[in-house]
Structures are given as C-alpha cells and as structure tokens.
Amino acid sequence: MLNELKIEWKNAIEAELRNYLGTETIPELTIGVPPKSEMGDAAFPMFPYAKLAGKAPALIAKDVMASLAEKTHPEGEILIAGPYLNIRFDIPSLSDEILSQVEKAGDSYGYVNDLAGKRIMVEFSCPNTNKPLHLGHMRNDSLGESVSHLLKAAGAEVLKVNLINNRGVHICKSMLAYKMFGNGETPETTGEKGDHFVGRYYVRFAQWEKEAEEAKAANSGRVNDPSFIDPDTEAQKMLKLWEDGDKEVRDLWEKMNKWTLDGLSESYRNMGISFDKLYYESDTYKLGRSEVMKGLDMGVFKKEEDGSVQVDLSPISLDKKVLLRRDGTTLYMTQDIGTAVKRHEDWPFDSLIYVVASEQNYHFKVLFYVLSLLGYKWAEELHHLSYGMVNLPEGKMKSREGTVVDADDLLAELTELAKGEIEAKGREEAVGDVAETARKIALGALNYYLLQVQPQHDMIFDPKKSISFNGNTGPYLQYTCARISSILRKAEEENGEYEGVEADGKLLVNDDEKTLLKAIESFPDTVRKAALSYDPSIIASYLYDNAKTFSHYYHDNQILKAGTKELSVTRLSLIKALRTVMKNGFDLIGVPYLESM
C-alpha cells in the first residue's frame, strides 16, 4: 500500500516534470528512501533534470513542489530537502490496514506470488559417503534449505534434491583402510556415529598413504619387498573390482555406506535439513553416455583420433573438454549431463538451482553450455548458486592437518554453551525442555551466522570467537521474539483487563512505531527481493533491523502500562504483528522460534 502510494507520487511528479521541462521525454524518476525518517518516507532526486532545465536541482525541487501543491495530488506531505523532493506519508492513518493484513495472512504473511506456477528444483549438500559433514557443508546446507524456503515463499513449487557421492576412488580408500586395519569393528562395537567411524578410516588411509610415500622417497628396502602394498594402486584395484560388481567389495561398500548415511541422516535431522528426493552417484555415474553419443550424431561434439569425445568450448572463450574417455568410460561432467536430463524427465522443472561452492564455477559454466548444445531449452533455466569458501583465521580448512571444523562437534559445542547460558540465567523452569531449547538456540546462532553473509562472499570463521549469542546474532533475534511473547502472555493473563477496548492505529505516532509499521509493510517486498536474488542475507539483515528497532522501542516505551488502555491494546497489536513477521522470517533462514528462552 505504501508502494502503490509511492508509484502514484512518482507518476504525479513525472507528469509535473514533463510540464515543467516542456518535453515528453524525460529521464525516469527514481524512487528512493531518505536516510533519516524525519526527512520523509519517499525520496525523489531532481539531479537528472538539471541539465534539461538549465537550473539547479534544488530550484527544480522547489518549483515542482510549488506547482504540485496547487493541484490535487496523491496523499502525503511534500517536503524539500535540497535537491530532493521528499514525501511524508501519514503512517498512523495506514496502520490499522497494515496490521489487519498481517493478522489476516498470519503464517503466510510475506508470501508473494511472483514465482507462482513455477517448478523449481534445488540441489544441495551432495556429501561423500566417506566422512562426516564439516562447516563447509553446513554453509551449503543452510543456504540450500533457506533458498528453498524463500522460493516457496515466492510462490514456487520446490523440490529439494540431494546427490549422494557414494562411489569413486575416495570411497574405496576408506573401505580399503577398514579392510586392512578394521579388525571387524563396527560403529556398534565402538559406539561411534557411523559417519565418524567411516571418516576415521578415511583419515587412516591418508596416514598409510603418507607412510608409503615416505618409504618411497627414502627408497628404503620396504618398497622392493614383495609384501609392500602401495595404497593408491590398491585403491584403484578396489575401484575396478567395485565396477565389476565383485561380491565382497560390493558387500563391504553397502555396509559402510549405510553406516555413513545413517550418521549423515542424524546430522541432517539435527540441523533441520531435509530432502524430497535423493539421487545416488552409483546410479547416475553411467548416465550421460547416451547424451554424449546423441551430441556426436548431432555434430555438436567431436570424436578425437584417440577415441575420446570432446566438446569445443571456444564459443564461450574456453578451451575444450573431454566428455567420454578414450576407453568409453564416463566422467564427472558426463554424469552431471545425464543427471540433469534424468531430473528433467523425473520432474519437469522450470528451473534447477545447483547450490555448489564457487570452486566449481568452471564446471557449471561448461555443463550449462553443453546442455544447451544438446538442444535442451531448459538449459537456459539452470542456475549455479555459487557460494564462497568458509575459511579459518589461519587459512583454508585442511582435513590432512586436522583443522576441519566438524559439523556435529560444532553443533554439540554450541548446544552446550546455550545450555550453560540458560542455567546461568536460571531460566530452566521457564524454558521447560532445556536440552531442546539449547539445541534451537545453537541452531539459530549457526544458521544466522552462515546466512548473514552474502552467499558469493568468502567468509572467515573463528571457532573461538565467531559464534556468540550477543549482538547481531540468531539468539538476539530469538530473544526479541521471546520478549514479545512474554508481553503478550502477560496481557492474556490479565484477563478482562482489555476487554472491549479497540485498537486504534492512529495512536502509533512515535518514530519507532512508524519505523516498525513501515518495516512490517515492506516484508513481502523483502521476501520477493531475497527470493529472486537467491540471497537469504537480505532476510537476515531485515530481521536484525526490526529486532534492533523493537529493542530500542521497548526500552523507551511501556506497552502494558502505556497510559491508556487504548494505547496498550494498540501497541499490543503492533508487536503481535511484528512477532508474526519475525516468525515468518525465521522460517526462511532456519532460525527456530522460541516462546521463551
């Protein structure tokens, strides 16, 4: 409704400008927001018309205002701020309408229909089945989950898919190490979570590999000993056996995959991540060969003399890329081609978003181009949501150096910290389920931390300092809502106190109230913007601004003892609407809502 008003003003001012400048063709008027609320609610800069008019922008603003003031114009007060023509709206007179809209829409307030009728597939996570999740995966998962929610909120039908990387030489490495050094132990016998158990053998392999390399470098007698086993050669052999369907290898593979996947599922559950459909690389890795053959027939790919199939990428200023090896086997790229085609068959999408780290920018550029060469029109609707690395203060996380931040450990540690906070504040009773509340606080802190940064930016994570519960954090947002809930509860408990008293939006006249009303009104626009740009950080900073304004407001103004019952009831309706907005926003960025904490 404020938007409509702004557009009415834009049209009115443009019409006046045409009149003033004596020409029909004028630069489009831009709609801005003044830096301070006392300067008005909408800003129209007059700079672009200075040359045409041969007058200073400030003078134009004055003249246009004068002539507009004489006519009937849209609702609002015209202000002059130097070269800007600003409009102030009567926010209190709109507040009843704003608040009742929120009330009516409830859980779906903020939802828009820009993507109505669109089917969007979102691929994210894509773990290997040889180790547990780490912080890098968590950024991927938070983003994937959040973007999926955003797209739904924008009206799309969304299918979340995961591709489990459960085959390849790296998987064989953990299997081989287990075979060599496992002595038949299992997650049950050691009491470990399955993914951590398997991950330990992946690390064990790396250790073994290092020892072998050292032995080779030292050229010691061991290397020539017939009993010397080269780990890498052995892993390759195992991969071959796997591909040939060797019973023993396949059985071990099934067993270890299950261990890992059980562990990963538990992590996903704890993190609030879920998928609508799982794809397994063991099923998809051979897909794509027929697509490549089709491309050969179409003449868009070329068979080299050595028998490999390649694609010429010079039209997109790249070199060339092999799509089938000379022995006819498939590659990562081949698989992704096949998987994309299969996915479109499985669930014909209007768009497919790959949430994958920026290291793979090249891969996706090539993939999308190849699919378009194959004539798939939907290739234009593929999107790589490329996000930056999560680094440690001392640099990149390295599994070999043991600097990887484990997802389960981090979550457990944060939960423990949150529990400590609850206990330190003596909130156990008020909170009820302490463990569950602590988990939700930890999750809120983590998701907010990961999503407040724009996806494409690299970010630095300091395990000691990064995640706090104070300041610009998830728990601060949760706390804000818990406070609102607390006030609303109290109001209910004073049963009868406010009976028959009507809220009157015109009473909401102070700056914070107007700021909150404008923010509440702009929530749907914020959702739209975030969804269309696949950027949850827009929601995060929007929610933070609201929490900040509320805290300030709360500090300076009484709600239950506002002076008159009418004012109390009106303020209650304002904070209730704010809570709805916050809650709906929380859903979009994986911050759990808490009644009390």
Next chain:
RNA sequence: GCGCUCUUAGCUCAACGGAUAGAGCGUCGGACUUCGAAUCCGCAGGUUGUAGGUUCGAGUCCUACAGGGCGCACCA
C-alpha cells in the same frame, strides 16, 4: 601464464549509481525496586587496496596496477 572472483573501522560483516559510508564484536564509560540486562545508551575508531576514467552524482560502473582466494585433469 590464462580465466573467474574478492579487497570497506583493530576483527567479522552491511550499504536499489544518490543525501553526513553503517552495524556487531573488541576497548572505554553509563543504565536493572519499572512489560525478560541474551538488552539499551554513549565515546573512540574510515583518504572504501592504489592510480586513472565514465557520470549531475561512484564503496557501487569501466581500465590498469598491487594484494588475497578459486579454477585452468581422459579426479570427483
């Protein structure tokens, strides 16, 4: 070497091409007999990596340079 990308306060991050570049953390100093102090208020902290250019207007767009990251496999 080539390509992509990034560089904003001590640190972590914001800022539809628009007005005096903002938050949090950290430092220092204030505010709880008042609806929850996981809060609020204040002080200090900046030549937006450097040099040019486009524009009425540039942290934002273009070019060059410096520095960081990531790619440039018949690995995934």
